Amino acid sequence: TLSDRLADTFKNLRGKGRLSEADIDATAREIRIALLEADVALPVVKEFVGAVKERARSEEVSGALNPAQQIIKIVHEELVTILGGETRRLRYAKSGPTVIMLAGLQGAGKTTLAAKLALWLKEQDKTPMLVAADLQRPNAVQQLQVNGERAGVPVFAPSPGNGTGDPVEVARASIEEARRKLHDVVIIDTAGRLGVDQTLMQQAADIRDAVQPDEVLFVVDAMIGQDAVTTAQAFLDGVGFDGVVLTKLDGDARGGAALSIRSITGKPVMFASSGEKMTDFDTFHPDRMASRILDMGDMLTLIEQAEKAFDSEQSMKAAEKLATKGGFTLEDFLQQMMQIRKLGSMTKIMGMLPGMGQFRDQLENFDEREIDRIQAIIQSMTPAERENPKIIDGSRRARIAKGSGRQVSDVNQLVDRFFEARKMMESMARGGGVPGMPGMPG
Ligand code: GDP
Numbered sequence: 001t002l003s004d005r006l007a008d009t010f011k012n013l014r015g016k017g018r019l020s021e022a023d024i025d026a027t028a029r030e031i032r033i034a035l036l037e038a039d040v041a042l043p044v045v046k047e048f049v050g051a052v053k054e055r056a057r058s059e060e061v062s063g064a065l066n067p068a069q070q071i072i073k074i075v076h077e078e079l080v081t082i083l084g085g086e087t088r089r090l091r092y093a094k095s096g097p098t099v100i101m102l103a104g105l106q107g108a109g110k111t112t113l114a115a116k117l118a119l120w121l122k123e124q125d126k127t128p129m130l131v132a133a134d135l136q137r138p139n140a141v142q143q144l145q146v147n148g149e150r151a152g153v154p155v156f157a158p159s160p161g162n163g164t165g166d167p168v169e170v171a172r173a174s175i176e177e178a179r180r181k182l183h184d185v186v187i188i189d190t191a192g193r194l195g196v197d198q199t200l201m202q203q204a205a206d207i208r209d210a211v212q213p214d215e216v217l218f219v220v221d222a223m224i225g226q227d228a229v230t231t232a233q234a235f236l237d238g239v240g241f242d243g244v245v246l247t248k249l250d251g252d253a254r255g256g257a258a259l260s261i262r263s264i265t266g267k268p269v270m271f272a273s274s275g276e277k278m279t280d281f282d283t284f285h286p287d288r289m290a291s292r293i294l295d296m297g298d299m300l301t302l303i304e305q306a307e308k309a310f311d312s313e314q315s316m317k318a319a320e321k322l323a324t325k326g327g328f329t330l331e332d333f334l335q336q337m338m339q340i341r342k343l344g345s346m347t348k349i350m351g352m353l354p355g356m357g358q359f360r361d362q363l364e365n366f367d368e369r370e371i372d373r374i375q376a377i378i379q380s381m382t383p384a385e386r387e388n389p390k391i392i393d394g395s396r397r398a399r400i401a402k403g404s405g406r407q408v409s410d411v412n413q414l415v416d417r418f419f420e421a422r423k424m425m426e427s428m429a430r431g432g433g434v435p436g437m438p439g440m441p442g
């Protein structure tokens, strides 16, 4: 696997400093192979590996991770960024029904996906309607009706009044029907061919022009690997689309198609389909896809654990430092505030801990923006001031206030609060118990 190969590459490299150029090149080769094995298109691999090399060159070797782990972390993060850079939700129409049109090759999974998407929308209190605008295959309409029934969503099918035999007319008529019956989302299933085909593209483009969809979703089978890029490009040119749905992720495809399509078309992957059941469907998770492309979920878990362990090692050291008189600095104070923010919804978390009930009032009044203000002020201080806050006199306070866009009184308040917190830290270190939460507005 990639992790084994990288571990070999880095056998000799330990400790501080930057990764050497030779190490980076060796790594880049391994990553390149891993991505090609995952079916990522070659031009995308080249560009991606280039970006990773760039970043590896500029980054310090981490204290928590060995170089192999660190490179993998960079690769994973870059993958997540590219896959999810602009992930967005469905755009709903401001008035009238939201029209979603599906496009893609035959067998891509459009009809199945139409019903899954409809069920998903229904669960969010939408009232979707499915539209059978694939009149190419003999059983296509019936297949959608069967799927619609499984999802419990009505299907608009061609009938003498509804534009018999003409998918453009069926699609057009369906919008009228949706307005009449107050369906707020219309999902139009269209015909596909086995390969990219001009007649098919024209039909899809005609349906698009007739219904002016809010979203055109390109549905693509993750198993088609390298072909995904040419197919996506053909649909982008022929019909245009706003987002991508990857299907058949329950198969053993590593999912490189997601990365290729995202990079080459610039369109986000929005949903993932992973099985025959109606509920085998979810919004797209860049993080999971990145792990899948790298094929090393275990390694990523390990990296996370190593970083956590390192964090707790750091906090042990910090605790020792705090115990010495004057050891608690404004920098530590800021770190503490950031930790508090990291905990997320304080009220919830603390409310669950025994003995924390007494702090509930304080916590409920705790304003997250307060941390932003504190951060701005502390960041306007020089390192010397943060290290030794006693030197922050009147003229320094005025400068800091100006620098952070706050009032001098805000700076005064912060400095006072800091000294209070420090006194408390020192008394805690001497075994005085917890008199209150450090840094909390009282
Ligand atoms: P369409 O031609 O684009 O409408 O594709 P269909 O919805 O008819 O799907 C083609 C085949 O793929 C059918 O046999 C589906 O049951 C199957 N299929 C669709 N989506 C998935 C999926 O996510 N996983 C698996 N394993 N099969 C799927």
Ligand code: MG
Binding pocket: 110, 111, 112, 134, 140, 189, 190
């Ligand atoms: Mg179909």
